[in-house]
Amino acid sequence: MYRISELAAAVGLSRTALLYYEKQKLISGKRLENGYRLYSDKDLQRVRLIQQLQAGGLTLKECKACLESKLDRHLLQSRLRQLDEEIALKQQSRALLAAMLGEGDLRTWHEDLDRLAPDAHLDWLMNQGFSEKEALRLKWLSKDMNDHETYMADFMKVFEGLERWGPGSKKDTLKALSLVPAAPTSILEVGCGKGLATKVLVDNTGAKVTAIDNEQSALTELSERFEQQGISGRLNTVCVSMTELPFEKKSFDLIWAEGSAYIMGVQKALAQWHPLIQPGGFMMVSDLVWLTDKPSQESMEYWKQAYPDIQTIKTRMEQIHVAGYDMVDSFSLSREAWDNYAEPLRKRIHDLSPAMPGSVALQNIETEMGIYRKYLGEFGYQMFVLAKRS
Known part of the structure; x- marks a missing residue:
């Protein structure tokens, strides 16, 4: 048997969280005459199962339904799709942070940001240490703040000596x-x-x-x-x-x-x-x-x-x-x-x-x-x- 403090330590939850679990009838402690609550090994295992289900994206209400009846396959399929979407967003977030650290391509991000918030994009580039001239060139040409210098060196090599840098007559x-x-x-x-x-x-x-x-x-x-x-x-x-x-x-x-x-x-x-x-x-x-x-x-x-x-x-x-x-x-x-x-x-x-x-x-x-x-x-x-x- 476990006192509530012992159960909390075993599962890594707070006393308040366990009392809420009990209120939702997910676990059932027994109150002794001295006022202490005691919980069984069954309660411990139920909490651990609930934690696993929650890691799959289920709410406590949905966890309770899974514990008390057959699995709702429609519910689980819905949660699986939701998790896939969240994983895709996390992967995008990781790719962006890696690119900003020079470990990937920033071109698409610069293009998207310039379409959504062009002025904020320019201000942000200047806050990163680029002059306005270089920020504008980055915004329109290199679109990668990590490889900008290399890009512009090649760009200028192509255009040096040419009379026109754009259509005209x-x-x-x-x-x-x-x-x-x-x-x-x-x-x-x-x-x-x-x-x-x-x-x-x-x-x-x-x-x-x-x-x-x-x-x-x-x-x-x-x-x-x-x-x-x-x-x-x-x-x-x-x-x-x-x-x-x-x-x-x-x-x-x-x-x-x-x-x-x-x-x-x-x-x-x-x-x-x-x-x-x-x-x-x-x-x-x-x-x-x-x-x-x-x-x-x-x-x-x-x-x-x-x-x-x-x-x-x-x-x-x-x-x-x-x-x-x-x-x-x-x-x-x-x-x-x-x-x-x-x-x-x-x-x-x-x-x-x-x-x-x-x-x-x-x-x-x-x-x-x-x-x-x-x-x-x-x-x-x-x-x-x-x-x-x-």
């Missing part, structure tokens, strides 16, 4: 500029990169152009090239994040953003840049969009990971209106613009592949080129010329 930039209803006098170009569009804006307007980028080396190269050509007088370069532009409200009558707004999110860019435009001013923003309502499955799956915020033209136009702009005009980027980007890049991949076996960055770029080759036309860049509503 002088002809398309000029076409978009021709759609701006009034001649600009002060232009803010967001994400100027190597300055291909900057040159078009300076050559074809009389405006003062402020070109911003978060890569100082690109801005330095741009300034030096303009100085050599004797056209630097109307150019001002600023190394700054597009998310925190240091300009007064109503500073520009035209904001120009070719293929850059996606970095901070198109809707966020439309909202944050709106106050910088003068009354009656304009914006040109380009973005990757669906050009069909029924894209192929492979194309949808790829862009779901590569650019989760890809939208139809109609959806983007609705967002543009909500953000305080009227649509002036829009058009899809030409095939020439895509070829200007893709053909030199394909050649670069071909030349580098033998020297970069196993490079994740190179593999991702090759995958992107394959999607372009097979499905361009289902998606494309759309150039939107907008007028700010007062």
